[in-house]
Amino acid sequence: MTPRSPTIRMVAERAGVSLATVSNVLNGKPSVSPDYAARVMEAVEALGYVPDLAASRLRSGKAALAGVVVPDLGNPMFARFVSVLEHVAREDGFDLVVVSSRNDPAEEADRLANIRAWRPSGVIVLPCDGALAARLPAGWTAPIVVADRIPDDGRFDLVAVDNGPAAAQVTRHLAGAGCRTCLVVATSLAISNMRERWEGAQVGAGAMELALAEVGDDPASGVARLSGRLSGTGRPDALFALEQMTSLALYPLLGSLGLVVPADIAYASFDEMEWMRLVTPPLTAARQPVEAMAQAAWTRLRARMAGDAGPPATIRLACTVTLRGSTPPAASPGPALTPSGSGRHRP
Amino acid sequence: MTPRSPTIRMVAERAGVSLATVSNVLNGKPSVSPDYAARVMEAVEALGYVPDLAASRLRSGKAALAGVVVPDLGNPMFARFVSVLEHVAREDGFDLVVVSSRNDPAEEADRLANIRAWRPSGVIVLPCDGALAARLPAGWTAPIVVADRIPDDGRFDLVAVDNGPAAAQVTRHLAGAGCRTCLVVATSLAISNMRERWEGAQVGAGAMELALAEVGDDPASGVARLSGRLSGTGRPDALFALEQMTSLALYPLLGSLGLVVPADIAYASFDEMEWMRLVTPPLTAARQPVEAMAQAAWTRLRARMAGDAGPPATIRLACTVTLRGSTPPAASPGPALTPSGSGRHRP
C-alpha cells in the first residue's frame, strides 16, 4: 500500500554490489575502486536514495543531531537565538530538534526526556528556572550547554550576558541625569537574569531611590496593575523595564495615562528590539548580543561533543547600552556613553 | 568509556521479565498482568530508562516526528508560526525538526533531503518560491502541507491568507481617503504572496495611480534606493509596504526625509506587528492570522498522516485590516470599515 523509501539494499542490488560497498562509498571510505563508486552513485541518483539517519545512528552510535530547549519560541529574542543556532549548527551538518518549555518547569522536564529519546549528541538549554539539574532524567549522558539564564548548579557550561553591569550602566545614567526615583519593572525575580539585572540596577542607582514591581509571566496583562503607582503624586520620575515584552506592554500604558516621555517620566529598557528605535522618542536600551550568544553556545557544545572533558566554563558577553531620547541627557558630560546614535524620528 | 543509555534489555533483566513484556507494558498493550506491569515500571524508574525513538521508529515504521521548513526563522512572522506549530504538534505528541531555507531554493532542496533522512511522518513547508514540486527528492513519500506561500503545482494541500482581498481593502481605503498616487513597496514579486498582494492592490486602487518598487530580499538595505522617488516633486502621496520587514525599514526613512505621516504622505502596511501600534501615528495595517494558519496547517497534516487520501485542499484565511492614524480618514463615511478599534474584516 504505502511505498516505502528505497533502502541501501535496493541500491546495492541495482548497482550489483554488496551492502557494505554502498555504505563504504556513501561514507567516503578509502578502499573502493572508482568504477564501483560510479555504479553506486548512479544507483543512488536513480532511486533517489537518502540514508535513514535513525538506522545509521542506531548502528554507529553517532548522530549529527542536537536539541534546543527554549522558554518561549514566540519571544523574538529566543526566536533569534534559535534562528542563529539553526544556521551555525547546519553549517556543521547538524540537525536541530526544537522544543519550547513555555516557562513551565514540568514541561521543561517533559521536553528534556522527549529530546533524550532521540539520543542527540548534545543539547542547548535556556532553562526556565535555576533548578535545571534537578529535572534532568536519571541516566543523562549527552553534553549540555546552558545559555541565557543562570542555573543554580555550577556543573554546566554557561553562556550568558553581563546582566548586572549593563543594568548598572542604565541606572547610573538615569541617576546622573537627575532622576530621583525609579521604578524597575520585571516579569519575576525568580528568573535569574531578572535578579542579576535588579541587583545591577541597585549598584548603579547611587542616590536614586529604586522600587521594584513584578508583573508576572504575562506582562501584557500584568502591567495593568501598575497604573496606580504611575499616576499618583508619588509617581517615579524614571521607569526601567528589565525585559522586552514588559517594555512593550508598559510603553503604551504611559501614553494612556497622559504621561509624556521624557518630560514627565524617563524611560529605559533592557533587551533592545527594533521598534524601540522607531517610537517617539526612541528608547534608551541595553542590547543583548543574542547572535553572539547563540554562536558561542554552539561552539562550546561542539567542543563538548568532540570530547572536551575540561571543567565547566562560563562565558559572559557584554551588552551595549545606547542612550536615546527617552532619557534626559546626562547633566554633566560624564564618562561618555554612546551619545545617541541614529534614528531620532520626530522629537 | 562513555556509559550508554539504559536499554530495554537492561530493564527486562532488572524486572526479571522478557524484552517483549517490557515493550508491551510501555506501549500499553492489553494482555499484561498488573503485577508484571508494576515490576517493569519499577525497573524503568530505577534505571531512568527512556525508549530510543529511532530504534522504535525503525522497527515499527511509525514516528511521532514532523518536519518544518521556513524561509527565515529570524522573521518574527515565521517565528510565531513555528512557535504555534510546535505547541499544537506537541499536544499530539509530535516532535519537530525545524530548518530554515534562508530564502534560497538550493538550500531548501538540501534541507528537504535532510529532513527526509529522518523519515518524518509529515512535513510542513513554507516554500521560498513556487517551484517546490521540482525540488522534492525523488522517492518522497511523506505527506506535505504547504503554508503561507502558494506553489505553482496544485497537488499540495495549502493553507494561506487572502492576500489579494486584504491588499485591495487597503488601497480602496487610501483611494477613498483622497490619495491620488501610491507607491507599493515589496521585497520581490517572485514571491507569490507579494504577487497576490500587488494584484489585489491594483484591484482596490480604482482611480488612484499605483507604482511598484521591489527592494529585494534584504529590505534593510534595499529601501535606501527609494529616497529619490520619495523626495522629488513627483512623490506619491501614499505608501503601502507589502511586508513587515519592508515596513520596518521604510518607516524611519520617511522621518529622515522630513516627511510627516499622514500629512505629507499616508502610510499603510501589510503584516501587522506590535510596534505598528506603538509608533506615532500608529500604522494602518493588515494583520495576518499567523496563529490560525499554523493551527490549520497542522490539522490538515494530521489528517493526511492519519491516512486521509482526498484531493488536495486549499484553505484561505481572512486578514484583518485596521485603520489607524497613519492614513487619513475616509472622505465620505462610505461602506464603514472598522474606524480604528478592533478588527472587522469585511468580505
Add this chain to the structure above:
DNA sequence: TCCATGTCGTAAAACGTTTCATTTCAGGCT
C-alpha cells in the same frame, strides 16, 4: 614455485526496538 603482502569486496553480526508466532498454563467443557 611458493609464501608474504597488499588491495578490493563481501558475509554476517551487531545496534535497540516491535511484532509475529509460539509456548505455557489454568480452567471449563463434554
Add this chain to the structure above:
DNA sequence: AGCCTGAAATGAAACGTTTTACGACATGGA
C-alpha cells in the same frame, strides 16, 4: 480423563544501517 479455549508470557525475526572479520585475487620477492 480428554479436549478445546483464552490469557499471559516469551523467543526470535525483522527494521536499515555500519563495522568487523574474513575471502579472493593479484603482485612481487625469495
